[in-house]
Amino acid sequence: MRIVVVGGDAAGMSAAHSALRQxxxxxxxxxVEVVEATGHTSxxxxxxxxxxxxxVEEGADLVARTAEEHRAAGxxxxxxxxxxxxxxxxxxxxxxxxxxxxxxxxxxxxxxxxATGARPVVPDWARGPDGALLDGVHPVKTLDDGALWRDLLxxxxxxxxxxxxPPRAVIVGGGYIGVEMAETLVRRRFSTTxxxxxxxxxxxxEDLGARxxxxxxxxxxxLRTDTAVDRLVxxxxxxxxRVRGVVTTDGRHVPADVVVLALGVEPATDLGRAAGLPxxxxxxxxxDGAGRLAPGVWAAGDCCEQAHRITxxxxxxxxxxxxxxxxxxxxAALLGGDLRFPGAVGTAITRFVxxxxxxxxxxxxxxxxxxxxxxxxxxxLVTEGTTASGYMPEAAPLAIKVLADRADRRLLGxxxxxxxxxxxxxxxxxxxxxGSMSVDDLAWMDLSYAPPFATAWEVLQVxxxxxxxRL
Amino acid sequence: MRIVVVGGDAAGMSAAHSALRQxxxxxxxxxVEVVEATGHTSxxxxxxxxxxxxxVEEGADLVARTAEEHRAAGxxxxxxxxxxxxxxxxxxxxxxxxxxxxxxxxxxxxxxxxATGARPVVPDWARGPDGALLDGVHPVKTLDDGALWRDLLxxxxxxxxxxxxPPRAVIVGGGYIGVEMAETLVRRRFSTTxxxxxxxxxxxxEDLGARxxxxxxxxxxxLRTDTAVDRLVxxxxxxxxRVRGVVTTDGRHVPADVVVLALGVEPATDLGRAAGLPxxxxxxxxxDGAGRLAPGVWAAGDCCEQAHRITxxxxxxxxxxxxxxxxxxxxAALLGGDLRFPGAVGTAITRFVxxxxxxxxxxxxxxxxxxxxxxxxxxxLVTEGTTASGYMPEAAPLAIKVLADRADRRLLGxxxxxxxxxxxxxxxxxxxxxGSMSVDDLAWMDLSYAPPFATAWEVLQVxxxxxxxRL
Numbered sequence: 001m002r003i004v005v006v007g008g009d010a011a012g013m014s015a016a017h018s019a020l021r022q023x024x025x026x027x028x029x030x031x032v033e034v035v036e037a038t039g040h041t042s043x044x045x046x047x048x049x050x051x052x053x054x055x056v057e058e059g060a061d062l063v064a065r066t067a068e069e070h071r072a073a074g075x076x077x078x079x080x081x082x083x084x085x086x087x088x089x090x091x092x093x094x095x096x097x098x099x100x101x102x103x104x105x106x107x108x109x110x111x112x113x114x115a116t117g118a119r120p121v122v123p124d125w126a127r128g129p130d131g132a133l134l135d136g137v138h139p140v141k142t143l144d145d146g147a148l149w150r151d152l153l154x155x156x157x158x159x160x161x162x163x164x165x166p167p168r169a170v171i172v173g174g175g176y177i178g179v180e181m182a183e184t185l186v187r188r189r190f191s192t193t194x195x196x197x198x199x200x201x202x203x204x205x206e207d208l209g210a211r212x213x214x215x216x217x218x219x220x221x222x223l224r225t226d227t228a229v230d231r232l233v234x235x236x237x238x239x240x241x242r243v244r245g246v247v248t249t250d251g252r253h254v255p256a257d258v259v260v261l262a263l264g265v266e267p268a269t270d271l272g273r274a275a276g277l278p279x280x281x282x283x284x285x286x287x288d289g290a291g292r293l294a295p296g297v298w299a300a301g302d303c304c305e306q307a308h309r310i311t312x313x314x315x316x317x318x319x320x321x322x323x324x325x326x327x328x329x330x331x332a333a334l335l336g337g338d339l340r341f342p343g344a345v346g347t348a349i350t351r352f353v354x355x356x357x358x359x360x361x362x363x364x365x366x367x368x369x370x371x372x373x374x375x376x377x378x379x380x381l382v383t384e385g386t387t388a389s390g391y392m393p394e395a396a397p398l399a400i401k402v403l404a405d406r407a408d409r410r411l412l413g414x415x416x417x418x419x420x421x422x423x424x425x426x427x428x429x430x431x432x433x434x435g436s437m438s439v440d441d442l443a444w445m446d447l448s449y450a451p452p453f454a455t456a457w458e459v460l461q462v463x464x465x466x467x468x469x470r471l
Numbered sequence: 472m473r474i475v476v477v478g479g480d481a482a483g484m485s486a487a488h489s490a491l492r493q494x495x496x497x498x499x500x501x502x503v504e505v506v507e508a509t510g511h512t513s514x515x516x517x518x519x520x521x522x523x524x525x526x527v528e529e530g531a532d533l534v535a536r537t538a539e540e541h542r543a544a545g546x547x548x549x550x551x552x553x554x555x556x557x558x559x560x561x562x563x564x565x566x567x568x569x570x571x572x573x574x575x576x577x578x579x580x581x582x583x584x585x586a587t588g589a590r591p592v593v594p595d596w597a598r599g600p601d602g603a604l605l606d607g608v609h610p611v612k613t614l615d616d617g618a619l620w621r622d623l624l625x626x627x628x629x630x631x632x633x634x635x636x637p638p639r640a641v642i643v644g645g646g647y648i649g650v651e652m653a654e655t656l657v658r659r660r661f662s663t664t665x666x667x668x669x670x671x672x673x674x675x676x677e678d679l680g681a682r683x684x685x686x687x688x689x690x691x692x693x694l695r696t697d698t699a700v701d702r703l704v705x706x707x708x709x710x711x712x713r714v715r716g717v718v719t720t721d722g723r724h725v726p727a728d729v730v731v732l733a734l735g736v737e738p739a740t741d742l743g744r745a746a747g748l749p750x751x752x753x754x755x756x757x758x759d760g761a762g763r764l765a766p767g768v769w770a771a772g773d774c775c776e777q778a779h780r781i782t783x784x785x786x787x788x789x790x791x792x793x794x795x796x797x798x799x800x801x802x803a804a805l806l807g808g809d810l811r812f813p814g815a816v817g818t819a820i821t822r823f824v825x826x827x828x829x830x831x832x833x834x835x836x837x838x839x840x841x842x843x844x845x846x847x848x849x850x851x852l853v854t855e856g857t858t859a860s861g862y863m864p865e866a867a868p869l870a871i872k873v874l875a876d877r878a879d880r881r882l883l884g885x886x887x888x889x890x891x892x893x894x895x896x897x898x899x900x901x902x903x904x905x906g907s908m909s910v911d912d913l914a915w916m917d918l919s920y921a922p923p924f925a926t927a928w929e930v931l932q933v934x935x936x937x938x939x940x941r942l
Contacts, residue, residue, distance in 0.1 A: 055862075061861075344917045391533055393526055427929075435912070
């Protein structure tokens with residue numbers, strides 16, 4: 001039996017190893033081959049901003065398992081090899097290798113796993129007439145992007161120092177990557193502007209998102225919300241050469257040595273689209289409960305839309321932790337194992353720690369807009385408190401928003417913005433959502449208390465209790 | 472209607488305010504009177520070690536609400552007044568006031584709330600022939616104890632400095648207070664010995680407890696486990712005057728300027744015992760689901776044994792956070808409200824941060840011994856990992872033990888020992904236990920991930936997954 005996996009990052013490699021384990025446990029002989037377009041496997045894309053910020057010494061540290069380690073575990077691995085077509089009827093994948101340049105090959109499979117991930121959204125204004133990105137303008141997605149960014153920032157720093165001014169960066173996009181790159185750039189002492197069409201942290205409700213925006217501003221980020229980019233300006237006014245600045249739709253010019261494209265990602269599903277596989281409203285694959293797309297074809301990771309456990313709808317929630325879990329489940333399922341990825345509830349966390357600010361941001365479940373759209377009668381409340389007992393030096397302020405359904409008191413979502421120790425509190429709420437618990441359960445459950453860690457009534461529970469009292 | 476509350480700390484004052492709120496909401500006229508033996512109300516006993524360690528500026532900072540604030544809210548409050556007897560049939564409480572000295576009074580009630588808390592265990596060897604504690608030997612329980620400890624340590628520091636040696640402390644008891652006072656004393660540069668009859672952190676399984684012991688030892692605490700105190704030695708060899716040292720049952724002499732009694736607490740239930748109210752196996756009151764002990768008599772807080780949601784048995788789990796919740800529920804219930812304290816799952820957290828060590832300790836649910844005793848077929852596993860992605864500077868080691876029932880895969884308990892950020896992870900497990908979830912739920916649920924906060928597979932979930940694979 002021959003299993004081919006397209007994509008050698010979190011989902012793909014998890015699937016490959018899981019299939020090997022499952023086969024071994026079942027005493028079956030399988031051959032697992034992974035095709036990966038870049039030269040890297042199993043790396044942490046989420047760690048790239050911290051590598052650029054010098055928290056991480058080298059890109060290799062972000063690699064969880066190297067190609068050699070995968071091969072040693074019995075996986076055939078073709079690096080620098082791009083899958084260009086799949087034929088689900090004939091059960092083949094066409095690939096194009098780098099060496100010899102552009103040589104194509106057709107690989108036969110019994111079971112195929114599509115784990116092609118997501119790719120950054122790149123707007124037209126970022127490209128020159130030749131379609132290439134302008135010099136100094138780039139997304140933050142792959143390990144190669146990370147290496148490029150380290151070079152770009154070093155070059156900008158040198159050039160700015162020569163001119164006796166701080167280096168300048170514009171980040172376009174106010175989501176997770178935008179906020180993380182803002183931390184990176186402020187910590188590297190870039191004069192940093194963040195431009196976003198709407199607001200910062202659109203995955204939070206507006207009231208909580210405003211707290212993140214405030215921390216960014218206090219940390220030194222020049223925020224331009226409700227603002228889009230009209231065009232880039234490059235050396236000599238030409239749309240070639242190095243970028244020099246951004247012109248926003250309100251006609252203002254923002255000088256920049258570098259421009260970070262942080263406009264989100266979209267599922268990389270060209271292979272399936274060309275083969276006629278059905279795609280969801282957000283362009284992702286729609287695997288069934290076991291991870292299957294079609295006979296002999298499976299999918300896992302950021303190229304998929306996932307089952308949201310609260311709404312029951314499919315949602316695009318690209319995240320390494322889901323990709324790992326989905327890959328593990330699919331790798332076992334395609335050999336008849338009974339692991340199933342049970343869906344997600346939309347948990348996410350990030351931080352902005354720079355310029356004297358430390359803000360942690362977390363969310364789980366549905367935001368108000370999502371919940372209303374899904375038909376819930378939403379009640380919500382923001383509660384302020386501290387991460388430790390107020391008299392402790394560790395005590396940092398935090399704000400928690402809890403959302404519940406007026407109809408049945410069921411918890412719908414929680415959002416947290418606060419100082420050190422605030423963010424990971426989201427996990428108790430995520431667990432409560434996982435168990436379809438009520439806001440009363442969250443208010444009265446037995447969460448941990450000691451002065452360095454919480455107030456005697458943990459703020460998450462005060463927040464739930466206050467909302468429960470108003471339902 | 473006249474409500475009398477005996478005890479003005481967490482449970483009692485919560486009950487008093489809750490009753491007032493409930494009465495107001497129901498449009499009823501009630502009089503609420505609280506009788507408190509000390510001069511303090513609503514203070515954080517848990518914060519006392521941090522006050523002694525100088526993290527907290529003054530004792531008043533530990534007071535959540537002062538007597539004046541309670542009175543302003545409409546509560547009658549008698550401080551320095553001890554309840555000496557209750558008469559459930561006649562619905563009266565006899566009290567003895569401080570001013571005029573020892574004057575007694577009989578208070579009539581319609582509903583009585585016993586919130587007398589717990590008192591420290593004081594062994595015979597700690598007392599002189601007159602029954603009084605030896606000078607320099609004291610428990611850590613009340614705000615007055617805290618003030619005394621600050622004086623005792625200052626005196627010991629001065630005396631030791633005069634003799635050109637470090638001040639010396641012996642802590643007797645290796646539970647939460649023992650570990651917290653070890654932090655306090657090491658941070659105040661006391662040469663610190665901890666003597667315990669069994670081992671450190673007996674509420675953890677032995678393997679996890681050993682990690683705490685290791686941190687204490689590395690932090691400079693001289694540990695004497697499996698060792699009991701035989702007697703104290705005081706100035707001039709007499710069992711009077713200042714303590715000079717401890718003689719352990721193995722015949723060794725440990726010099727000490729102060730001796731901390733950290734041997735646990737027991738429910739303070741003399742009033743009820745004398746009145747013939749039934750008590751549990753651990754000596755605590757046994758309120759029903761609404762908090763009622765007998766017609767017109769209710770109880771809340773550390774004087775009670777609580778319903779354990781996993782075993783269904785009553786357990787003595789003295790903790791401010793439970794006391795607050797129980798008080799709130801009872802105060803409403805005695806006026807016909809429908810709040811109920813829903814029980815606990817045994818969650819607790821603490822830390823030892825001193826001498827260059829930072830270890831956080833947390834547990835929830837049942838330990839192995841408890842679980843076996845309760846009849847479960849226990850499977851468990853210890854998993855090691857890091858609190859953040861391994862490549863991040865924040866990454867600190869942690870160990871997580873997960874316990875599950877082989878019969879139905881239900882999660883039974885979780886224990887965590889690790890560096891900064893390890894402890895509060897327990898809350899996700901506590902929420903899972905609250906919802907009677909399985910070890911598979913914990914393994915696959917949607918917990919938060921980003922490199923500064925977790926590994927892509929959160930360790931708590933790796934721990935659950937590994938155990939799930941072995942069930």
